[in-house]
Amino acid sequence: DIVMTQSPHSLTVSLGERATINCRSSQSLLYTSDNKNYLAWYQHKPGQPPKLLIYWASTRESGVPDRFIGSGSGTDFTLTINSLQAEDVAVYYCQQFYTPPPWTFGLGTRVEIK
């Protein structure tokens, strides 16, 4: 199974500042046939279901604010939240869908306001 390693485990950022979350996969998530990285990012707030933010490593889901930016390729990926807002407090997960299941998640990064 592909192992997803996220860092840091938690992050405290001031309002308006930048949050950066890293995700590394145990094997490349880049399909050379379509040049897509099969990686997604989710935002999970307490009492709500997870929400898809980013897919193909860098494509924002419809309605997601442009302060959320996904980047990276192969085995190393980053979710950047520019100008952090109070409503961005959540746990963020990366997840690979490169192979048929099992689809695996990182352990999550908790983002809080300083």
Added chain:
Amino acid sequence: EVQLVESGGRLVRPGGSLRLSCAASGITFSSYTMSWVRQAPGRGLEWVSSMSKSGTYIYHADSLMGRFAISRDNARDLLFLQMSSLRVEDTAIYYCVSQTPEGVPLGHWGPGTQLTVSS
């Protein structure tokens, strides 16, 4: 708008069985892979099971040791998860999740249903 509504979660004794259901609307249900994902208390997200649109391909997490079975009824836009030999560690919120038109397998999530396994 895609709506997924899970039901069936409740308190069950260890060793018991339960079937979860998920009713879908706002999507052409028979066109998409459907999945179950769970979150145990204080833990992260864990993929559980998936079934392809026609039911040809079925996948379950190895950790389940064959105790769970996913199924679907495309005529009624329903997804199921039959769970048996339940353990305390199966206690979790279970989410029904649909693929997106772009092919992202875990795109739309239901609000979840709580399963508690306890004596």
